[in-house]
Amino acid sequence: MSSLEQMYQQVILDHAKHPVGRGLIDVDADHLHGESHQVNPTCGDEVTLRVDVVPGAEGEPARVAGVSWEGQGCSISQASVSVMTELVSDQPLDEVARLDGLFHDLMSSRGKGLDDEDREDDLGDATAFTGVSKYPARIKCALLGWAALKDSLVRSGASATND
Amino acid sequence: MTTTEVGAGRAARTFTPAELAAVRADFPLLGRTVRDGKPLVYLDSAATSQKPQVVLDTEVDFYEQRNAAVHRGAHALAEEATEAFEHAREQVAALVGVEADEIVWTAGATMGINLVATGIQNATLGRGGAAAEQFRIGPGDEILVTEAEHHSNLVPWQELAARTGATLRWIPVREDGRLDLSGLDDLVTERTRVVAFAHVSNVTGAVAPVARIAAAARDAGALTVLDACQSVPHRPVDFHALDVDFAVFSAHKTLGPTGVGALYGRRELLEALPPVTTGGSMVEVVTMEATTFAPPPLKFEAGTQMVAQAVGFGAAADYLRELGMDAVAAHEAELAEELLKIGEIPGVRVLGPETVGTLGEDAGPEAGLPDRVAAVSFVVDGVHAHDVGQVLDDAGIAVRVGHHCAQPLHRRFGLAASARASAAVYTTLDEVTAFREALAGVRAFFGEE
Numbered sequence: 001m002s003s004l005e006q007m008y009q010q011v012i013l014d015h016a017k018h019p020v021g022r023g024l025i026d027v028d029a030d031h032l033h034g035e036s037h038q039v040n041p042t043c044g045d046e047v048t049l050r051v052d053v054v055p056g057a058e059g060e061p062a063r064v065a066g067v068s069w070e071g072q073g074c075s076i077s078q079a080s081v082s083v084m085t086e087l088v089s090d091q092p093l094d095e096v097a098r099l100d101g102l103f104h105d106l107m108s109s110r111g112k113g114l115d116d117e118d119r120e121d122d123l124g125d126a127t128a129f130t131g132v133s134k135y136p137a138r139i140k141c142a143l144l145g146w147a148a149l150k151d152s153l154v155r156s157g158a159s160a161t162n163d
Numbered sequence: 164m165t166t167t168e169v170g171a172g173r174a175a176r177t178f179t180p181a182e183l184a185a186v187r188a189d190f191p192l193l194g195r196t197v198r199d200g201k202p203l204v205y206l207d208s209a210a211t212s213q214k215p216q217v218v219l220d221t222e223v224d225f226y227e228q229r230n231a232a233v234h235r236g237a238h239a240l241a242e243e244a245t246e247a248f249e250h251a252r253e254q255v256a257a258l259v260g261v262e263a264d265e266i267v268w269t270a271g272a273t274m275g276i277n278l279v280a281t282g283i284q285n286a287t288l289g290r291g292g293a294a295a296e297q298f299r300i301g302p303g304d305e306i307l308v309t310e311a312e313h314h315s316n317l318v319p320w321q322e323l324a325a326r327t328g329a330t331l332r333w334i335p336v337r338e339d340g341r342l343d344l345s346g347l348d349d350l351v352t353e354r355t356r357v358v359a360f361a362h363v364s365n366v367t368g369a370v371a372p373v374a375r376i377a378a379a380a381r382d383a384g385a386l387t388v389l390d391a392c393q394s395v396p397h398r399p400v401d402f403h404a405l406d407v408d409f410a411v412f413s414a415h416k417t418l419g420p421t422g423v424g425a426l427y428g429r430r431e432l433l434e435a436l437p438p439v440t441t442g443g444s445m446v447e448v449v450t451m452e453a454t455t456f457a458p459p460p461l462k463f464e465a466g467t468q469m470v471a472q473a474v475g476f477g478a479a480a481d482y483l484r485e486l487g488m489d490a491v492a493a494h495e496a497e498l499a500e501e502l503l504k505i506g507e508i509p510g511v512r513v514l515g516p517e518t519v520g521t522l523g524e525d526a527g528p529e530a531g532l533p534d535r536v537a538a539v540s541f542v543v544d545g546v547h548a549h550d551v552g553q554v555l556d557d558a559g560i561a562v563r564v565g566h567h568c569a570q571p572l573h574r575r576f577g578l579a580a581s582a583r584a585s586a587a588v589y590t591t592l593d594e595v596t597a598f599r600e601a602l603a604g605v606r607a608f609f610g611e612e
Contacts, residue, residue: 002559008550013610043549044579071578074549075609105365121313141549 004109006131007138008075011083015125016075021085023067026029027052032062032132034156038148040140045073047081048146056139062158067149074141076132081145082134083125088149093158100146106130107139169523175537176487177497180517182326183551187589191214201207201559202450203404204594209365209393209538209585211415212468214479218419221478225471226455232471234444248470252460255425258403258480258488259391259412267426268473272392273315275411275426276359278401280464282320282436283357287327291437296374298386299434302328306357307350307385309334309342310575314568316390320359325386329356334376340367340515341549347379355385356369362400362410365505366569366583367515368396368499373405374527382404388431392416396587397495397536399488402427404528414472420586426463433459440465483588491588497539498586501595505584507532510544510611538585542565543602545611548580554608555582558601 026035032053039046049069056062067085070076084103088096102123108115111134113127114120120127132142153159178186179310187193192212196212197203205213225247231247253263271274285291285300300306306320310333324331332350335343342360351358358380364371373389378447380387385426389410396417402410409432428436438445438456442465447455456462483491499519507512522535541553550611563583566573573579583597 003556004554007553008608017610044570044573045549046579073549076549135553138553140551 004036007135009128009131011125011128012075012079013122013147015079015082019078019082021066021068021082021089022070023068023089024048024050024070028116031055031065031116032156032158034152034154036148036151036155036159038047038144040077040144043073045051045071045077045144046147047071047144049078049081049145049152051158052154053148053156054150061094062139063090063092064074064088064153065090069145069148071145073144074138075143076129076138076141077144080126080129080142082088083128084145084149087126093153096149096153097159099126100150102128103146104143107133107142109133118125122138174483175487175493177494179492183494183589183591189217189592190480190589191219192591194404196560198557199554202560204597206584206586206590206594206598207563208587208590209398209416209567211421212418212477212587213589214420214516215482217482217549218475218478220422222471224476225474225580230471232592233468239577244470245322247474248468248476251473251475251480251553254477254480254484255473258400258417258484259395259410259425260403261427262430263458264458265430267428267463268468269411269424269434269463270469271415271424272390272397272413273319273345273411273424275424276316276388276390277319278426278439279409279411279428279436280323281439284323285437285439289323291435294435295437300327300356301327303354304329304356305352305354306359306484307334307355307380307387308358309360310336310571311340311342311367311369312359312569313365313372313390313392314570316359316361316388317571320357321355330354338570339517340364340418341369342376344369344372348375349375350366351379351383351385353383355380355383357386357388359388359390359391359392361390362534363391363538364515364569364572365393365538366540366567366572366581367538368393368535368585370522370527370529370532370534370536373407373529377406380465388390390525393536393538396483398492398532401540408432414476414479417476417479418482419476420472423469423476425476428459433463438462438465442466444468463533468548469518481510486588494588495537495586495590496533498590498592498595499533499535499594501540501599502537502539502584502586505539505541505599506551510546510606511602512542512544514540514542514576517527537587537590538583540581540583542581546605546609548582550609551582551602551605554605555598555601558597560598560601562598 233245286295
């Protein structure tokens with residue numbers, strides 16, 4: 001497979017064509033919600049993302065009930081938001097934070113991947129972005145949605161800091 | 164020898180294949196490969212040009228043989244360095260038809276525009292005395308730009324308007340990418356103090372009707388500021404003949420080094436405009452209370468200058484003049500016609516003029532020159548510009564993707580981004596063909612019908 005084909009894996013092209021979670025939806029009044037607009041100023045890609053968080057209760061950690069979003073941009077940025085939406089939905093916040101860390105590690109891997117099958121399995125379809133990490137100019141495309149998720153979680157009041 | 168009719172009475176020959184091969188051989192970088200051994204097809208010259216060996220050699224020679232502080236010191240090296248620095252000013256001035264003392268070195272075109280805008284602000288604050296009163300601007304006054312501007316010729320004027328209370332207005336852009344001058348009489352009035360516009364759009368490649376806009380500005384008593392970054396490297400340019408007050412261009416787009424550009428100013432205006440950056444070298448007499456300034460251009464060149472880069476810029480200007488700017492324009496008009504054939508590829512839409520025409524007599528000094536340059540922006544139906552660029556890159560073809568520092572113009576076209584292929588004197592028709600062939604395969608790669 002050429003570098004180009006490694007970058008544009010079929011799963012990425014599919015998500016770009018048929019994105020998951022596109023179209024902002026209202027959040028249940030009992031839930032926490034946060035919204036974030038992120039722009040990549042060098043290329044004009046943008047995403048507006050809304051997160052729906054079920055607050056924690058006794059013995060039950062807070063979790064992401066769902067993510068919805070609107071955006072425009074390249075296939076990498078749009079597919080990445082879509083894959084992320086699937087990955088984090090119905091996950092507790094600490095797991096979402098861990099996945100965010102794994103994805104950032106993947107994007108820093110310069111095409112090598114995580115070198116750990118278990119951690120890659122946790123990322124599911126998001127491992128398809130390994131090929132993107134070879135191209136420094138495109139890494140920010142793949143991270144746009146993750147930045148919007150992190151910021152919207154802070155804005156929802158569900159996560160305390162935006163480090 | 165081939166001859167191309169570039170217009171009435173302005174027949175200029177293009178390069179023979181042997182001449183073009185010789186030009187290419189002057190640019191060492193063009194010989195390299197990218198992405199696993201593919202020959203580089205560099206179509207991003209509107210962003211920055213490649214540099215001929217003579218420019219690199221001139222800079223190295225300066226450091227090896229002549230390096231010293233200029234305009235100070237009386238030793239032999241200081242003399243030689245100063246001579247090289249001022250000779251470069253003559254070389255660059257000759258490229259654009261002006262006198263050497265009308266050329267101010269700047270860190271680049273952006274800095275040149277900021278220099279003029281901030282100079283006007285300083286005049287408005289009362290600096291520069293009676294001579295500078297002509298530049299004063301305030302509430303009720305207007306600054307006119309166009310919707311097609313590069314951010315570098317828009318944001319400084321937004322800032323000047325915000326700082327002085329003046330109003331920013333703009334000439335709109337038509338669907339075909341050319342300026343809509345139908346409302347020019349209402350846009351250029353006695354309230355207009357500055358008209359700032361690009362000679363050639365870095366997105367559409369369209370040549371602005373400089374003569375018409377400059378005449379309207381002159382009749383209204385407004386200053387003209389021309390962004391000539393995309394014209395000077397590609398066609399004969401004569402700022403005196405164009406009758407503009409200020410103009411900027413950059414070395415790095417003109418086969419020269421980064422870090423240096425030039426501001427042209429009409430001599431009497433440079434004399435009257437207050438300085439912006441102050442400090443060493445730009446003074447006459449300094450006391451603890453006050454300072455008198457050197458005459459232009461030194462008045463605008465405070466601190467240690469980018470001497471080696473300026474000397475390299477001079478070599479680049481000479482290189483282009485020796486090739487002949489009429490021949491460069493004729494060669495690039497052929498390239499533009501080849502580039503524009505991408506409009507025949509299904510799903511590809513060109514932003515801006517889709518043909519190369521010839522400017523008529525109403526273009527004054529530009530009559531007979533091409534009405535667009537070989538910078539062609541485009542969008543591909545169903546495929547984002549970044550993805551287009553990535554597939555081309557995989558074939559060794561370098562194009563620009565994004566908004567090209569012209570967000571308002573992209574918004575005008577209903578777009579966030581586009582891709583742009585842009586040529587220079589060293590670009591070949593074969594490279595354009597390779598680009599077209601690679602572009603034709605892009606939609607299929609992304610599964611578009």
